[in-house]
Amino acid sequence: MYRRTVLGFLVTGIVSICYLLIGNPSSEIIRIIRSPEFLLTFSAGSILAVSGVIFQNVLSNPLADPYILGISAGSGLGAVIGFYFGKDPHIFSLLTGIITVFLLLLMAKFLNSKLKLLLFGVGLNTLFSSLIVFLIAFGKIENFPSILFFLMGFIPIISLKKAVFFLFLSLILLFILLPFSKKVDALALGDSFAYFTGINPEKERIVLIFITSVFIAFTISQTGIIGFVGIVIPHIGRFLKILRTKKLLLFSFFAGGNALLIAKSILKFGFPTTDIPVGTVTALIGAPIFIGVLVRSKRFA
Amino acid sequence: MLKAKNVSYKNILKNISFWANRGTVTGIIGENGSGKTTFLKALSGFLKFSGRISVNGKDIKKIPVNLRTSLINYLPQEFPQTELTPFDILNITGEFKKIHGREIKNIISSYNLTQIASQPFLSLSGGEKVRVFLAKIELINPLIVLLDEPSAFLDIKITNILKKFVERMKRLSKTVIIVSNDLNFTINISNHIVGIKNGSLISQSGTDIQQFLEKVYETKIKLTKIDKKYFIF
Numbered sequence: 001m002y003r004r005t006v007l008g009f010l011v012t013g014i015v016s017i018c019y020l021l022i023g024n025p026s027s028e029i030i031r032i033i034r035s036p037e038f039l040l041t042f043s044a045g046s047i048l049a050v051s052g053v054i055f056q057n058v059l060s061n062p063l064a065d066p067y068i069l070g071i072s073a074g075s076g077l078g079a080v081i082g083f084y085f086g087k088d089p090h091i092f093s094l095l096t097g098i099i100t101v102f103l104l105l106l107m108a109k110f111l112n113s114k115l116k117l118l119l120f121g122v123g124l125n126t127l128f129s130s131l132i133v134f135l136i137a138f139g140k141i142e143n144f145p146s147i148l149f150f151l152m153g154f155i156p157i158i159s160l161k162k163a164v165f166f167l168f169l170s171l172i173l174l175f176i177l178l179p180f181s182k183k184v185d186a187l188a189l190g191d192s193f194a195y196f197t198g199i200n201p202e203k204e205r206i207v208l209i210f211i212t213s214v215f216i217a218f219t220i221s222q223t224g225i226i227g228f229v230g231i232v233i234p235h236i237g238r239f240l241k242i243l244r245t246k247k248l249l250l251f252s253f254f255a256g257g258n259a260l261l262i263a264k265s266i267l268k269f270g271f272p273t274t275d276i277p278v279g280t281v282t283a284l285i286g287a288p289i290f291i292g293v294l295v296r297s298k299r300f301a
Numbered sequence: 302m303l304k305a306k307n308v309s310y311k312n313i314l315k316n317i318s319f320w321a322n323r324g325t326v327t328g329i330i331g332e333n334g335s336g337k338t339t340f341l342k343a344l345s346g347f348l349k350f351s352g353r354i355s356v357n358g359k360d361i362k363k364i365p366v367n368l369r370t371s372l373i374n375y376l377p378q379e380f381p382q383t384e385l386t387p388f389d390i391l392n393i394t395g396e397f398k399k400i401h402g403r404e405i406k407n408i409i410s411s412y413n414l415t416q417i418a419s420q421p422f423l424s425l426s427g428g429e430k431v432r433v434f435l436a437k438i439e440l441i442n443p444l445i446v447l448l449d450e451p452s453a454f455l456d457i458k459i460t461n462i463l464k465k466f467v468e469r470m471k472r473l474s475k476t477v478i479i480v481s482n483d484l485n486f487t488i489n490i491s492n493h494i495v496g497i498k499n500g501s502l503i504s505q506s507g508t509d510i511q512q513f514l515e516k517v518y519e520t521k522i523k524l525t526k527i528d529k530k531y532f533i534f
């Protein structure tokens with residue numbers, strides 16, 4: 001485990017140095033553009049991936065993540081509403097994100113089927129995404145990214161201070177979740193197993209989903225709706241036989257951050273003249289990996 | 302002692318009252334879909350039933366969930382689909398109960414799980430899965446042991462392991478409740494038997510075992526007694 005953590009730091013170090021220094025930029029650019037970009041990208045990637053681990057395990061559903069369940073779109077809608085009224089998008093994002101979570105949890109009780117819950121989330125996702133499109137298209141909001149960017153997810157240029165705050169967020173999320181690892185392991189084995197190892201599955205599930213959703217909402221209000229990182233990264237971990245939650249959280253923290261950084265680098269350095277949202281690359285790379293993992297996995301048979 | 306009073310759940314369990322003493326084995330039989338599994342889940346407090354279930358006089362609803370496990374534990378009829386290994390499963394169990402790694406290793410070898418301890422749980426055979434979960438129960442060491450169709454997948458050798466498990470639990474003054482349609486197994490290992498029919502409890506009182514079985518299953522049953530043991534054909 002310690003070896004893996006060291007490896008995580010090592011890889012992150014190399015990727016970050018590459019990101020900061022490729023093309024020999026001026027120190028000004030490193031400070032004002034590349035550093036905040038790097039910090040926000042890494043933090044967003046790790047928050048998304050870590051949340052994916054939690055959602056998949058506590059719902060014991062390999063397809064669950066904040067994006068699929070519509071929580072990301074719900075949070076995104078709030079951010080857009082916030083912009084629309086000239087209010088703090090983070091607060092609105094948090095509000096609508098949490099409303100979405102409650103809606104899901106309420107339906108979970110009512111539907112009594114994990115598959116139906118997933119489909120309900122897919123419905124919410126579509127609904128909220130189209131509401132976002134309407135609001136952005138008709139609202140003519142100033143200083144707001146385009147519809148495409150917000151829906152696919154992007155990395156805006158923010159202040160270094162704010163970027164450092166996001167890095168803290170991602171670390172805080174990781175350190176809040178790590179002590180829950182045992183419980184998440186038990187929940188992943190099903191509610192009955194969890195109950196007979198001594199935890200209240202419904203209560204723990206709500207707590208965990210709630211915590212992660214708050215962090216997701218914060219991220220989404222900044223980056224728009226980046227998909228696929230939350231689903232794909234945990235599955236790559238499992239594919240590498242990292243199955244226990246504690247190890248998987250650590251893996252996803254590093255792998256999620258670096259994966260999004262690499263996606264961002266491909267865009268920034270590979271296609272410097274075209275402006276494409278980073279979510280396009282995560283989907284482009286993530287989707288085939290996801291399909292590959294699904295096909296080779298025995299778990300969903 | 303485990304006591305249930307007027308326990309109902311949805312329309313599946315209907316006003317069941319029931320008790321089982323320490324150091325005894327109670328068999329519960331009944332047709333498929335009659336509500337046996339649901340009843341065990343209610344007994345353990347896992348389902349939100351109406352009525353009252355108490356362990357040694359304490360209302361189970363008032364016992365915190367994290368303390369219930371060491372009172373009641375359960376061998377499920379259906380197992381989780383997981384890539385985690387038996388070793389992981391026993392470790393997760395142990396971590397909650399602060400059980401040492403050495404104890405887990407001992408359990409693994411005493412249940413003959415060494416060979417399969419590092420294989421994905423979902424790739425194990427039915428009988429192997431039962432053994433893993435029996436080991437899990439033994440690790441937790443609860444006062445009341447609920448077994449749901451424990452003999453369903455077992456060959457003769459593993460059935461003997463199960464029999465020894467039940468005998469050991471009895472000697473340790475635990476309350477054992479076995480749900481099973483394996484009548485040969487259940488009748489011979491149990492101190493007494495009750496039936497569940499359409500969610501209602503049927504007791505044996507007044508009838509002999511053959512009449513009782515025929516009432517529960519509504520079919521003719523041929524029962525023979527050899528060497529104090531019953532055999533059904």
Ligand SMILES: Nc1ncnc2c1ncn2[C@@H]1O[C@H](COP(=O)(O)OP(=O)(O)OP(=O)(O)O)[C@@H](O)[C@H]1O
Pocket residue numbers: 313331332333334335336337338339340378482
């Ligand atoms: N969660 C549930 N919601 C609604 N109905 C259920 C639920 N679980 C079980 N049932 C129904 O309750 C009835 C009793 O189911 P249960 O699993 O308790 O039967 P059983 O006696 O254990 O059967 P078997 O011998 O096949 O294991 C069945 O008709 C089943 O369809």
Ligand SMILES: [Mg+2]
Pocket residue numbers: 337338339378449
């Ligand atoms: Mg059953």
